[in-house]
Amino acid sequence: MNKPKILVVDDQPANIFAMKTLLAEVDAEVITANSGNEGLMATIDHRYALILLDINMPGMDGFEMAEILRTDENCQNTPIIFVTAAFKDNANKLKGYSAGAVDYIEKPIDQTILLSKVNIFLELHRSRAILADLVSDLNQQVSLTNESLNKEKLARAQTNKISNELTEANKQLTKTVEQLSRSQVKLIEQEKMASLGQLVAGVAHEINTPIGIGVTASTTIVDNLKVLKNNFENKTLKSAQLAKFINESEQTFSIIYQNLARAADLISSFKQVAVDQSSEAERSFSFHQVMNEIITSLTPTLNKNKHKVNLICDEQLNVHSRVGIINQVMINLIMNSIIHGFEKQDNGIIDIEITLQKPNIIKIKYQDDGKGCSTEVSQHIFEPFYTTKRGRGGSGLGMHLVYNIMTQLLDGEIKLSSREPNGVCFDLLFPVKVVNSFNINE
Ligand SMILES: Nc1ncnc2c1ncn2[C@@H]1O[C@H](COP(=O)(O)OP(=O)(O)O)[C@@H](O)[C@H]1O
Numbered sequence: 087m088n089k090p091k092i093l094v095v096d097d098q099p100a101n102i103f104a105m106k107t108l109l110a111e112v113d114a115e116v117i118t119a120n121s122g123n124e125g126l127m128a129t130i131d132h133r134y135a136l137i138l139l140d141i142n143m144p145g146m147d148g149f150e151m152a153e154i155l156r157t158d159e160n161c162q163n164t165p166i167i168f169v170t171a172a173f174k175d176n177a178n179k180l181k182g183y184s185a186g187a188v189d190y191i192e193k194p195i196d197q198t199i200l201l202s203k204v205n206i207f208l209e210l211h212r213s214r215a216i217l218a219d220l221v222s223d224l225n226q227q228v229s230l231t232n233e234s235l236n237k238e239k240l241a242r243a244q245t246n247k248i249s250n251e252l253t254e255a256n257k258q259l260t261k262t263v264e265q266l267s268r269s270q271v272k273l274i275e276q277e278k279m280a281s282l283g284q285l286v287a288g289v290a291h292e293i294n295t296p297i298g299i300g301v302t303a304s305t306t307i308v309d310n311l312k313v314l315k316n317n318f319e320n321k322t323l324k325s326a327q328l329a330k331f332i333n334e335s336e337q338t339f340s341i342i343y344q345n346l347a348r349a350a351d352l353i354s355s356f357k358q359v360a361v362d363q364s365s366e367a368e369r370s371f372s373f374h375q376v377m378n379e380i381i382t383s384l385t386p387t388l389n390k391n392k393h394k395v396n397l398i399c400d401e402q403l404n405v406h407s408r409v410g411i412i413n414q415v416m417i418n419l420i421m422n423s424i425i426h427g428f429e430k431q432d433n434g435i436i437d438i439e440i441t442l443q444k445p446n447i448i449k450i451k452y453q454d455d456g457k458g459c460s461t462e463v464s465q466h467i468f469e470p471f472y473t474t475k476r477g478r479g480g481s482g483l484g485m486h487l488v489y490n491i492m493t494q495l496l497d498g499e500i501k502l503s504s505r506e507p508n509g510v511c512f513d514l515l516f517p518v519k520v521v522n523s524f525n526i527n528e
Protein backbone atom coordinates (compact mmCIF):
# COMPACT_ATOMS: atom_id res chain seq x y z
CA MET A 87 0.00 0.00 0.00
CA ASN A 88 1.31 3.49 -0.87
CA LYS A 89 2.15 5.87 1.96
CA PRO A 90 -0.85 8.08 2.84
CA LYS A 91 -0.46 11.78 1.97
CA ILE A 92 -1.09 14.82 4.17
CA LEU A 93 -1.60 18.26 2.65
CA VAL A 94 -0.48 21.25 4.77
CA VAL A 95 -1.72 24.66 3.59
CA ASP A 96 -0.36 27.77 5.34
CA ASP A 97 0.83 31.18 4.09
CA GLN A 98 3.60 31.36 6.75
CA PRO A 99 6.75 29.46 5.67
CA ALA A 100 7.75 29.21 9.35
CA ASN A 101 4.48 27.46 10.17
CA ILE A 102 4.90 25.10 7.25
CA PHE A 103 8.41 24.29 8.34
CA ALA A 104 7.30 23.66 11.91
CA MET A 105 4.44 21.43 10.72
CA LYS A 106 6.73 19.43 8.44
CA THR A 107 9.19 18.86 11.25
CA LEU A 108 6.40 17.68 13.49
CA LEU A 109 4.84 15.40 10.89
CA ALA A 110 8.18 13.74 10.19
CA GLU A 111 7.22 11.48 13.08
CA VAL A 112 4.14 9.99 11.40
CA ASP A 113 4.13 7.46 8.63
CA ALA A 114 2.93 9.71 5.82
CA GLU A 115 4.13 11.79 2.91
CA VAL A 116 3.72 15.53 3.57
CA ILE A 117 2.89 17.90 0.73
CA THR A 118 2.76 21.67 1.36
CA ALA A 119 1.09 24.70 -0.20
CA ASN A 120 1.52 28.43 0.58
CA SER A 121 -1.96 29.60 -0.38
CA GLY A 122 -5.51 28.44 -0.91
CA ASN A 123 -5.04 28.41 -4.68
CA GLU A 124 -1.83 26.43 -4.47
CA GLY A 125 -3.61 24.07 -2.09
CA LEU A 126 -6.43 23.49 -4.61
CA MET A 127 -3.85 22.86 -7.35
CA ALA A 128 -2.24 20.23 -5.13
CA THR A 129 -5.53 18.30 -4.93
CA ILE A 130 -5.72 17.79 -8.68
CA ASP A 131 -3.14 15.02 -8.89
CA HIS A 132 -3.19 13.64 -5.37
CA ARG A 133 -5.65 12.08 -2.94
CA TYR A 134 -5.11 12.92 0.73
CA ALA A 135 -5.63 11.08 3.94
CA LEU A 136 -5.87 14.44 5.74
CA ILE A 137 -5.69 18.14 4.99
CA LEU A 138 -4.29 20.59 7.62
CA LEU A 139 -5.64 23.97 6.63
CA ASP A 140 -4.73 27.42 7.95
CA ILE A 141 -7.77 29.66 8.08
CA ASN A 142 -6.32 33.10 7.96
CA MET A 143 -4.58 33.46 4.63
CA PRO A 144 -4.39 36.34 2.14
CA GLY A 145 -6.55 35.84 -0.98
CA MET A 146 -8.56 32.61 -0.60
CA ASP A 147 -8.89 31.85 3.11
CA GLY A 148 -9.26 28.43 4.70
CA PHE A 149 -13.07 28.46 4.81
CA GLU A 150 -13.35 29.26 1.12
CA MET A 151 -10.91 26.56 0.19
CA ALA A 152 -12.75 24.03 2.37
CA GLU A 153 -16.04 24.88 0.69
CA ILE A 154 -14.55 24.39 -2.77
CA LEU A 155 -13.02 21.08 -1.67
CA ARG A 156 -16.43 19.84 -0.50
CA THR A 157 -17.77 20.25 -4.04
CA ASP A 158 -14.89 18.30 -5.56
CA GLU A 159 -15.82 14.67 -5.71
CA ASN A 160 -12.20 13.55 -5.11
CA CYS A 161 -11.94 15.49 -1.87
CA GLN A 162 -15.50 15.41 -0.63
CA ASN A 163 -14.74 12.90 2.06
CA THR A 164 -11.20 13.94 2.90
CA PRO A 165 -11.03 15.01 6.56
CA ILE A 166 -10.00 18.66 7.06
CA ILE A 167 -8.47 19.96 10.29
CA PHE A 168 -8.42 23.71 10.62
CA VAL A 169 -5.28 25.10 12.25
CA THR A 170 -6.02 28.53 13.63
CA ALA A 171 -4.84 31.22 16.02
CA ALA A 172 -7.28 33.88 15.00
CA PHE A 173 -10.83 32.42 15.20
CA LYS A 174 -11.28 30.98 18.58
CA ASP A 175 -14.92 31.91 19.15
CA ASN A 176 -17.77 29.43 18.67
CA ALA A 177 -19.41 31.27 15.76
CA ASN A 178 -16.31 30.82 13.69
CA LYS A 179 -15.93 27.22 14.77
CA LEU A 180 -19.45 26.53 13.53
CA LYS A 181 -18.62 28.21 10.25
CA GLY A 182 -15.61 25.93 9.99
CA TYR A 183 -17.70 22.80 10.64
CA SER A 184 -20.31 23.81 8.12
CA ALA A 185 -17.49 24.37 5.61
CA GLY A 186 -16.57 20.72 6.10
CA ALA A 187 -14.06 20.70 8.91
CA VAL A 188 -13.88 17.66 11.10
CA ASP A 189 -11.69 19.22 13.74
CA TYR A 190 -9.82 22.27 14.97
CA ILE A 191 -6.33 22.68 16.27
CA GLU A 192 -5.38 25.91 17.89
CA LYS A 193 -2.08 27.71 17.61
CA PRO A 194 0.27 27.52 19.33
CA ILE A 195 0.10 23.88 18.46
CA ASP A 196 0.22 21.26 21.16
CA GLN A 197 2.42 18.69 19.51
CA THR A 198 1.00 15.67 21.30
CA ILE A 199 -2.58 16.58 20.46
CA LEU A 200 -1.74 17.26 16.86
CA LEU A 201 0.16 13.99 16.44
CA SER A 202 -2.52 11.93 18.10
CA LYS A 203 -5.27 13.51 15.95
CA VAL A 204 -3.22 13.07 12.77
CA ASN A 205 -2.57 9.43 13.67
CA ILE A 206 -6.27 8.79 14.23
CA PHE A 207 -7.11 10.13 10.77
CA LEU A 208 -4.27 8.19 9.17
CA GLU A 209 -5.55 5.05 10.87
CA LEU A 210 -9.05 5.84 9.60
CA HIS A 211 -7.63 6.30 6.13
CA ARG A 212 -5.80 2.97 6.26
CA SER A 213 -8.91 1.18 7.50
CA ARG A 214 -10.95 2.74 4.74
CA ALA A 215 -8.39 1.64 2.16
CA ILE A 216 -8.41 -1.89 3.53
CA LEU A 217 -12.19 -1.87 3.52
CA ALA A 218 -12.23 -0.57 -0.04
CA ASP A 219 -9.82 -3.33 -1.07
CA LEU A 220 -11.99 -5.90 0.65
CA VAL A 221 -15.09 -4.56 -1.03
CA SER A 222 -13.42 -4.64 -4.42
CA ASP A 223 -12.12 -8.19 -3.74
CA LEU A 224 -15.58 -9.19 -2.72
CA ASN A 225 -17.10 -7.62 -5.80
CA GLN A 226 -14.59 -9.39 -7.93
CA GLN A 227 -15.36 -12.69 -6.24
CA VAL A 228 -19.07 -12.11 -6.59
CA SER A 229 -18.69 -11.40 -10.26
CA LEU A 230 -16.43 -14.43 -10.68
CA THR A 231 -18.93 -16.57 -8.82
CA ASN A 232 -21.70 -15.19 -10.97
CA GLU A 233 -19.70 -15.89 -14.03
CA SER A 234 -18.98 -19.48 -13.03
CA LEU A 235 -22.59 -19.89 -11.95
CA ASN A 236 -23.67 -18.75 -15.36
CA LYS A 237 -21.18 -21.06 -16.99
CA GLU A 238 -22.39 -23.92 -14.81
CA LYS A 239 -25.96 -23.09 -15.70
CA LEU A 240 -25.06 -23.10 -19.35
CA ALA A 241 -23.14 -26.37 -19.01
CA ARG A 242 -26.05 -27.90 -17.10
CA ALA A 243 -28.45 -26.82 -19.81
CA GLN A 244 -26.15 -28.30 -22.43
CA THR A 245 -25.74 -31.51 -20.43
CA ASN A 246 -29.49 -31.75 -20.07
CA LYS A 247 -29.91 -31.24 -23.77
CA ILE A 248 -27.30 -33.88 -24.60
CA SER A 249 -28.74 -36.23 -22.03
CA ASN A 250 -32.21 -35.80 -23.53
CA GLU A 251 -30.86 -36.40 -26.98
CA LEU A 252 -29.03 -39.49 -25.73
CA THR A 253 -32.16 -40.82 -24.06
CA GLU A 254 -34.06 -40.31 -27.29
CA ALA A 255 -31.32 -41.99 -29.34
CA ASN A 256 -31.24 -44.82 -26.83
CA LYS A 257 -34.99 -45.31 -27.12
CA GLN A 258 -34.67 -45.45 -30.89
CA LEU A 259 -31.81 -47.91 -30.61
CA THR A 260 -33.71 -50.18 -28.23
CA LYS A 261 -36.66 -50.09 -30.63
CA THR A 262 -34.42 -50.97 -33.58
CA VAL A 263 -32.75 -53.78 -31.64
CA GLU A 264 -36.17 -55.15 -30.68
CA GLN A 265 -37.31 -55.00 -34.27
CA LEU A 266 -34.10 -56.66 -35.38
CA SER A 267 -34.36 -59.49 -32.91
CA ARG A 268 -38.02 -59.98 -33.83
CA SER A 269 -37.15 -60.27 -37.50
CA GLN A 270 -34.22 -62.52 -36.61
CA VAL A 271 -36.50 -64.90 -34.72
CA LYS A 272 -38.83 -64.84 -37.73
CA LEU A 273 -35.95 -65.57 -40.09
CA ILE A 274 -34.77 -68.48 -37.95
CA GLU A 275 -38.31 -69.83 -37.90
CA GLN A 276 -38.54 -69.49 -41.68
CA GLU A 277 -35.19 -71.18 -42.02
CA LYS A 278 -36.35 -74.02 -39.79
CA MET A 279 -39.55 -74.41 -41.76
CA ALA A 280 -37.60 -74.37 -45.01
CA SER A 281 -35.17 -77.03 -43.85
CA LEU A 282 -38.02 -79.08 -42.46
CA GLY A 283 -39.77 -78.80 -45.83
CA GLN A 284 -36.57 -79.87 -47.54
CA LEU A 285 -36.33 -82.77 -45.17
CA VAL A 286 -39.92 -83.85 -45.83
CA ALA A 287 -39.39 -83.58 -49.57
CA GLY A 288 -36.18 -85.59 -49.23
CA VAL A 289 -37.87 -88.27 -47.15
CA ALA A 290 -40.77 -88.49 -49.62
CA HIS A 291 -38.28 -88.91 -52.42
CA GLU A 292 -36.24 -91.52 -50.54
CA ILE A 293 -39.29 -93.50 -49.46
CA ASN A 294 -40.77 -93.41 -52.95
CA THR A 295 -38.38 -96.07 -54.25
CA PRO A 296 -38.95 -98.85 -51.67
CA ILE A 297 -42.68 -98.15 -51.55
CA GLY A 298 -42.86 -98.16 -55.37
CA ILE A 299 -41.00 -101.46 -55.56
CA GLY A 300 -43.32 -102.85 -52.85
CA VAL A 301 -46.41 -101.73 -54.78
CA THR A 302 -45.16 -103.24 -58.05
CA ALA A 303 -44.23 -106.47 -56.28
CA SER A 304 -47.63 -106.74 -54.61
CA THR A 305 -49.48 -106.17 -57.92
CA THR A 306 -47.42 -109.00 -59.46
CA ILE A 307 -48.58 -111.27 -56.65
CA VAL A 308 -52.18 -110.09 -57.02
CA ASP A 309 -52.05 -110.79 -60.81
CA ASN A 310 -50.50 -114.22 -60.28
CA LEU A 311 -53.07 -114.95 -57.58
CA LYS A 312 -55.95 -114.08 -59.97
CA VAL A 313 -54.65 -116.61 -62.56
CA LEU A 314 -54.16 -119.21 -59.83
CA LYS A 315 -57.68 -118.64 -58.48
CA ASN A 316 -59.21 -118.98 -61.96
CA ASN A 317 -57.38 -122.20 -62.68
CA PHE A 318 -58.30 -123.53 -59.26
CA GLU A 319 -62.00 -122.74 -59.76
CA ASN A 320 -61.95 -124.21 -63.29
CA LYS A 321 -60.17 -127.21 -61.88
CA THR A 322 -57.37 -126.69 -64.40
CA LEU A 323 -54.68 -125.95 -61.79
CA LYS A 324 -51.59 -128.05 -62.27
CA SER A 325 -49.12 -128.84 -59.52
CA ALA A 326 -46.20 -127.42 -61.50
CA GLN A 327 -48.11 -124.17 -61.85
CA LEU A 328 -48.75 -124.05 -58.09
CA ALA A 329 -45.08 -124.76 -57.36
CA LYS A 330 -44.05 -121.93 -59.69
CA PHE A 331 -46.49 -119.58 -57.97
CA ILE A 332 -45.20 -120.49 -54.52
CA ASN A 333 -41.63 -120.03 -55.61
CA GLU A 334 -42.25 -116.67 -57.26
CA SER A 335 -44.38 -115.44 -54.37
CA GLU A 336 -41.63 -116.29 -51.95
CA GLN A 337 -39.19 -114.11 -53.88
CA THR A 338 -41.68 -111.31 -54.34
CA PHE A 339 -42.66 -111.27 -50.67
CA SER A 340 -39.02 -111.08 -49.75
CA ILE A 341 -38.66 -108.05 -52.04
CA ILE A 342 -41.75 -106.52 -50.46
CA TYR A 343 -40.40 -107.19 -47.00
CA GLN A 344 -36.97 -105.74 -47.76
CA ASN A 345 -38.44 -102.60 -49.23
CA LEU A 346 -40.94 -102.12 -46.43
CA ALA A 347 -38.10 -102.56 -43.95
CA ARG A 348 -36.05 -99.99 -45.84
CA ALA A 349 -39.00 -97.57 -45.75
CA ALA A 350 -39.44 -98.21 -42.04
CA ASP A 351 -35.73 -97.50 -41.48
CA LEU A 352 -35.96 -94.26 -43.37
CA ILE A 353 -39.00 -93.22 -41.41
CA SER A 354 -37.32 -93.93 -38.10
CA SER A 355 -34.20 -91.93 -39.05
CA PHE A 356 -36.45 -89.16 -40.19
CA LYS A 357 -38.30 -89.28 -36.90
CA GLN A 358 -35.01 -88.92 -35.04
CA VAL A 359 -34.14 -85.80 -36.96
CA ALA A 360 -37.56 -84.23 -36.93
CA VAL A 361 -38.61 -84.97 -33.38
CA ASP A 362 -38.26 -81.98 -31.10
CA GLN A 363 -35.32 -83.05 -28.99
CA SER A 364 -35.12 -79.69 -27.32
CA SER A 365 -37.55 -80.97 -24.69
CA GLU A 366 -34.96 -83.25 -23.07
CA ALA A 367 -34.08 -81.91 -19.64
CA GLU A 368 -30.52 -81.42 -18.43
CA ARG A 369 -29.13 -83.59 -15.67
CA SER A 370 -25.84 -84.10 -13.88
CA PHE A 371 -23.75 -87.06 -14.97
CA SER A 372 -20.23 -88.40 -15.02
CA PHE A 373 -18.87 -87.95 -18.52
CA HIS A 374 -16.51 -90.88 -18.16
CA GLN A 375 -19.30 -93.21 -17.07
CA VAL A 376 -21.69 -92.19 -19.84
CA MET A 377 -19.00 -92.64 -22.50
CA ASN A 378 -18.17 -96.08 -21.13
CA GLU A 379 -21.83 -97.07 -21.26
CA ILE A 380 -22.09 -96.04 -24.90
CA ILE A 381 -18.96 -97.96 -25.81
CA THR A 382 -20.19 -101.04 -23.92
CA SER A 383 -23.55 -100.96 -25.69
CA LEU A 384 -21.72 -101.00 -29.03
CA THR A 385 -19.15 -103.63 -28.04
CA PRO A 386 -20.92 -106.57 -29.82
CA THR A 387 -20.86 -104.65 -33.10
CA LEU A 388 -17.28 -103.48 -32.53
CA ASN A 389 -16.10 -106.99 -31.62
CA LYS A 390 -17.35 -108.52 -34.86
CA ASN A 391 -14.34 -107.08 -36.68
CA LYS A 392 -12.12 -106.60 -33.61
CA HIS A 393 -12.44 -102.81 -33.61
CA LYS A 394 -11.33 -101.00 -30.47
CA VAL A 395 -12.28 -97.75 -28.77
CA ASN A 396 -9.77 -95.87 -26.57
CA LEU A 397 -11.32 -93.40 -24.18
CA ILE A 398 -9.40 -90.60 -22.48
CA CYS A 399 -11.62 -88.78 -20.01
CA ASP A 400 -11.13 -87.52 -16.47
CA GLU A 401 -13.12 -89.80 -14.19
CA GLN A 402 -13.88 -86.82 -11.96
CA LEU A 403 -15.48 -84.82 -14.75
CA ASN A 404 -19.09 -84.35 -13.74
CA VAL A 405 -21.23 -82.02 -15.81
CA HIS A 406 -24.79 -80.86 -16.11
CA SER A 407 -26.06 -81.24 -19.66
CA ARG A 408 -28.36 -83.25 -21.93
CA VAL A 409 -26.99 -86.74 -21.85
CA GLY A 410 -29.57 -88.22 -24.30
CA ILE A 411 -28.54 -86.13 -27.26
CA ILE A 412 -24.83 -86.48 -26.44
CA ASN A 413 -25.45 -90.27 -26.64
CA GLN A 414 -27.00 -89.92 -30.08
CA VAL A 415 -24.05 -87.92 -31.34
CA MET A 416 -21.51 -90.45 -30.09
CA ILE A 417 -23.48 -93.46 -31.40
CA ASN A 418 -23.73 -91.90 -34.85
CA LEU A 419 -20.00 -91.15 -34.94
CA ILE A 420 -19.01 -94.66 -33.81
CA MET A 421 -21.48 -96.40 -36.15
CA ASN A 422 -20.20 -94.32 -39.06
CA SER A 423 -16.62 -95.33 -38.24
CA ILE A 424 -17.66 -98.97 -38.25
CA ILE A 425 -19.85 -98.79 -41.38
CA HIS A 426 -17.87 -96.34 -43.49
CA GLY A 427 -14.38 -95.86 -42.04
CA PHE A 428 -13.68 -99.54 -41.29
CA GLU A 429 -15.68 -100.80 -44.28
CA LYS A 430 -12.73 -102.72 -45.62
CA GLN A 431 -10.65 -103.34 -42.51
CA ASP A 432 -10.53 -105.18 -39.21
CA ASN A 433 -8.83 -103.91 -36.04
CA GLY A 434 -9.98 -100.34 -36.53
CA ILE A 435 -9.08 -97.96 -33.72
CA ILE A 436 -11.25 -95.14 -32.46
CA ASP A 437 -9.74 -92.52 -30.10
CA ILE A 438 -12.07 -90.37 -28.04
CA GLU A 439 -10.47 -87.69 -25.92
CA ILE A 440 -12.59 -85.52 -23.68
CA THR A 441 -11.19 -82.37 -22.07
CA LEU A 442 -12.65 -79.46 -20.25
CA GLN A 443 -11.58 -76.10 -21.66
CA LYS A 444 -12.05 -72.81 -19.92
CA PRO A 445 -14.68 -71.47 -19.48
CA ASN A 446 -16.80 -74.60 -19.09
CA ILE A 447 -16.46 -75.83 -22.65
CA ILE A 448 -16.33 -79.54 -23.30
CA LYS A 449 -14.10 -80.58 -26.15
CA ILE A 450 -14.49 -84.03 -27.66
CA LYS A 451 -11.77 -85.02 -30.07
CA TYR A 452 -13.04 -88.00 -32.06
CA GLN A 453 -10.72 -89.86 -34.44
CA ASP A 454 -10.72 -93.14 -36.30
CA ASP A 455 -7.98 -94.70 -38.40
CA GLY A 456 -10.33 -95.81 -41.15
CA LYS A 457 -10.44 -94.87 -44.80
CA GLY A 458 -11.22 -91.20 -44.11
CA CYS A 459 -13.27 -88.83 -46.26
CA SER A 460 -12.54 -87.41 -49.68
CA THR A 461 -12.78 -83.65 -50.17
CA GLU A 462 -16.14 -84.24 -51.85
CA VAL A 463 -17.46 -86.18 -48.85
CA SER A 464 -16.16 -83.65 -46.31
CA GLN A 465 -17.88 -80.83 -48.18
CA HIS A 466 -21.30 -82.50 -47.99
CA ILE A 467 -21.04 -84.71 -44.92
CA PHE A 468 -23.45 -82.61 -42.80
CA GLU A 469 -26.07 -82.18 -45.52
CA PRO A 470 -29.32 -84.13 -45.16
CA PHE A 471 -29.52 -87.27 -47.37
CA TYR A 472 -25.89 -87.09 -48.33
CA THR A 473 -24.61 -90.67 -48.25
CA THR A 474 -22.04 -92.72 -50.11
CA LYS A 475 -24.13 -95.80 -49.40
CA ARG A 476 -27.28 -94.96 -51.28
CA GLY A 477 -29.28 -98.12 -51.81
CA ARG A 478 -26.98 -99.99 -49.44
CA GLY A 479 -28.51 -99.02 -46.13
CA GLY A 480 -27.38 -95.38 -45.95
CA SER A 481 -29.92 -92.65 -45.24
CA GLY A 482 -27.55 -89.69 -45.16
CA LEU A 483 -29.31 -88.33 -42.10
CA GLY A 484 -26.87 -89.39 -39.36
CA MET A 485 -24.32 -86.57 -39.69
CA HIS A 486 -27.08 -84.06 -40.36
CA LEU A 487 -28.64 -85.06 -37.06
CA VAL A 488 -25.24 -84.76 -35.33
CA TYR A 489 -24.75 -81.31 -36.82
CA ASN A 490 -28.19 -80.12 -35.73
CA ILE A 491 -27.72 -81.42 -32.21
CA MET A 492 -24.30 -79.82 -31.88
CA THR A 493 -25.19 -76.42 -33.27
CA GLN A 494 -28.79 -75.98 -32.21
CA LEU A 495 -29.45 -78.09 -29.17
CA LEU A 496 -26.04 -77.98 -27.49
CA ASP A 497 -25.22 -74.49 -28.69
CA GLY A 498 -21.80 -75.70 -29.79
CA GLU A 499 -19.94 -76.61 -32.96
CA ILE A 500 -18.51 -79.55 -34.87
CA LYS A 501 -15.62 -79.52 -37.31
CA LEU A 502 -14.26 -82.23 -39.55
CA SER A 503 -10.53 -81.86 -39.81
CA SER A 504 -8.96 -84.79 -41.46
CA ARG A 505 -7.93 -86.07 -44.82
CA GLU A 506 -7.64 -89.35 -46.61
CA PRO A 507 -6.13 -91.82 -45.94
CA ASN A 508 -5.69 -91.05 -42.26
CA GLY A 509 -9.21 -91.59 -41.06
CA VAL A 510 -11.53 -88.90 -39.82
CA CYS A 511 -11.08 -86.42 -37.01
CA PHE A 512 -14.00 -84.48 -35.58
CA ASP A 513 -13.65 -81.66 -33.05
CA LEU A 514 -16.79 -81.14 -31.04
CA LEU A 515 -17.12 -78.17 -28.68
CA PHE A 516 -20.06 -77.24 -26.52
CA PRO A 517 -20.70 -75.38 -23.27
CA VAL A 518 -21.82 -77.23 -20.13
CA LYS A 519 -22.35 -76.47 -16.47
CA VAL A 520 -19.46 -78.12 -14.68
CA VAL A 521 -20.41 -79.79 -11.44
CA ASN A 522 -16.85 -80.70 -10.54
CA SER A 523 -13.56 -81.58 -12.12
CA PHE A 524 -9.97 -81.50 -10.95
CA ASN A 525 -8.52 -80.98 -14.35
CA ILE A 526 -9.36 -77.89 -16.34
CA ASN A 527 -7.23 -77.21 -19.41
CA GLU A 528 -6.17 -73.59 -19.76
N1 LIG B 1 -16.00 -92.21 -40.00
C1 LIG B 1 -16.22 -92.04 -41.32
N2 LIG B 1 -15.28 -92.42 -42.22
C2 LIG B 1 -15.48 -92.26 -43.54
N3 LIG B 1 -16.58 -91.68 -44.08
C3 LIG B 1 -17.56 -91.28 -43.23
C4 LIG B 1 -17.42 -91.41 -41.81
N4 LIG B 1 -18.53 -90.89 -41.24
C5 LIG B 1 -19.33 -90.46 -42.23
N5 LIG B 1 -18.76 -90.68 -43.42
C6 LIG B 1 -19.30 -90.32 -44.77
O1 LIG B 1 -20.33 -89.37 -44.59
C7 LIG B 1 -21.54 -89.80 -45.22
C8 LIG B 1 -22.73 -89.28 -44.43
O2 LIG B 1 -22.85 -89.91 -43.18
P1 LIG B 1 -24.25 -90.05 -42.54
O3 LIG B 1 -24.89 -88.71 -42.56
O4 LIG B 1 -24.12 -90.69 -41.22
O5 LIG B 1 -25.04 -90.95 -43.53
P2 LIG B 1 -25.03 -92.52 -43.72
O6 LIG B 1 -24.26 -93.10 -42.59
O7 LIG B 1 -26.47 -92.86 -43.67
O8 LIG B 1 -24.39 -92.74 -45.02
C9 LIG B 1 -21.40 -91.28 -45.23
O9 LIG B 1 -22.20 -91.83 -46.26
C10 LIG B 1 -19.93 -91.47 -45.45
O10 LIG B 1 -19.59 -91.37 -46.81
Ligand SMILES: [Mg+2]
Pocket residue numbers: 418421422482483484485
Ligand atom coordinates in the same frame (compact mmCIF):
# COMPACT_ATOMS: atom_id res chain seq x y z
MG1 LIG C 1 -24.51 -92.73 -40.62
